[in-house]
Amino acid sequence: MIRLDRVTVRYGHGRNAIAAASDISFAVAPGAAFGLVGESGSGKSTVLRSIAGLIPHAEGQVQLGGAAMPPQRNRAQRRLVQMVFQDPYGSLHPNQTVDQALASPLRIQGLDGGEQRIATALREVGLGPEHRFRFPHQLSGGQRQRVAIARALIVAPRILLLDEPTSALDVSVQAEILNLLVRLRRERGLTLLMVSHDLAVIAHLCDRVGVMQHGALVELTSSDALAAGAVTHPHTLELLRSNAGYDMRGAEAARFEA
Amino acid sequence: MSGAPLLCVRNLRVTYPSAQGDTHAVRDVSFTLGRERLGIVGESGSGKSTTGRAIMGLVPPPGRVTADELRLGELDLCRLSERGFRQLRGRRVAMVLQDPKYALNPVMSIGRQISETHRAHVGGGKPAARRAALEMLEAVRIRDPERVFTLFPHEVSGGMGQRAMIAMMLIANPEVLIADEPTSALDATIQTQVLAILDELVRGRGMGLILISHNLHLVSAFCDRVLVMYAGRVVETCEAGKLREAKHPYTRGLLDALPELGRRRELLPQLQRDPAWADGA
Secondary structure, eight states, X not given: OEEEEEEEEEESOGGGOEEEEEEEEEEEOTTXXXXXXXXXXXXXXXXXXXXHTSSOOSEEEEEETTEEOOSSOOHHHHHHEEEEOSOTTTSSOTTSOHHHHHHHHHHHHTXXXXXXXXXXXXXXXXXOGGGTTOOGGGSOHHHHHHHHHHHHHTTOOSEEEEESTTTTSOHHHHHHHHHHHHHHHHHHTOEEEEEESOHHHHHHHOSEEEEEETTEEEEEXXXXXXXXXXXXXXXXXXXXXXXXXXXXXXXXXXHHHO | OOSSOSEEEEEEEEEEOOTTOOEEEEEEEEEEEOSSEEXXXXXXXXXXXXXXXXXXXXXXXXXXXXXXXXXXXXEEGGGOOHHHHHHHBTTTEEEEOSOHHHHSOTTSOHHHHHHHHHHHHTOSHHHHHHHHHHHHHHHTTOSOHHHXXXXXXXXXXXXXXXXXHHHHHHTTOXXXXXXXXXXXXXXXXXXXXXXXXXXXXXXXXXXXXEEEESOHHHHHHHOSEEEEEETTXXXXXXXXXXXXXXXXXXXHHHHXXXXXXXXXXXXXXXXXXXXXXXXXX
């Protein structure tokens, strides 16, 4: 469903160009869930954005649903892939109601039956008709993230891109959103690609995992291997250690490095 | 814990009045702090940060702080004036905040910000403050203190900014350090480094540390003791190492709702909130 072949994304021009992601190749089968982990600046969001078509890639090829994506995507190609962003406070327009937020992708895609589609989309993400005419500030963080998911799914995409969808949320709300994503993926046969710095969240939702560092994909592994600690790259091991919260061995190692 | 407690809090209450009636942000919170690392965990709105701010005298009006006892050593914080708090803050109690991008002054060099704290609380003039600031930057393991001294907050990384903030907070050698989500804005590997530095300095100087965080793993691994807050109350206190054996249904629910490596579940158990928890059940 998703295939990246030696994709490189550069920011800036000429001598100032920086490769935020270089030579990235991986494939995700239809209906599978793939996770990208890494620290800030590792290039994981850049990869996600180039798949979404938000930024052009300098080299390589992005294939979605079997077709190579051109620099300028058409409406059907844009409909194929939708994205949910990290910050539910920033990604919804503060002066637009939930209804307006959900109606605009339908208008852009030229889909009819809006009334019905909006009601269904809200129900699917666990929101009621009472939320439909509220403004974002009248919703909790978890409810806003549900609206963002509904907005992505209302055009019935086949691929859903998730950029740290739960890192701004409380633990109990995070569990609710993760459960929602598991259910939606099963019901709709969605292909998921999630970016997160939290290994446990990635391993919960995804089957396969890519580890990024300094713009490069340094290891491709599975959630099971990650859980068993059966990984080889030093950076993956370092992330695994940090995932435990704080441990003395990690702290001792850091003491020597710093 | 050794000797007399550094900080005594008994029935601390913080109330924000509003037209719809009073909001009780913190309700009857009691604890003591020795020369130890005490963690406060809870979700947003649980009152954990407000508790920290009340101790610093930083609850803005119209918020009201009352307590049966709020004592730092021999000093009664309930009766302390704003002027008294100004002398106290930074000198005897200091606070490290979440994000150095917002907590540091963007138009003042890092060195000047650290020396300013030294001059305000320790005195001894500019050259002494500069020397102390450079030493402090070295203590938080900044490799080139002379260079970092002249940099502005936007010129350093998040981890370095956070170490600079720790340097600023520790330069006057306070008795109690309150760290409110000190590493939540940092990458996991940097987080470990910053915590190691915090740990070393807090132990070395015999300070008391209150670590406020939403991260259960982090608090249980780093602290000695943990308070779990819900809806403004402490619902459970336990040894940090035994957080996994916590008894309160809220703590259990939170631990259960966390995805965990090596324990994959199709669906995560969702927290069922019991209204009785808010009343201290």
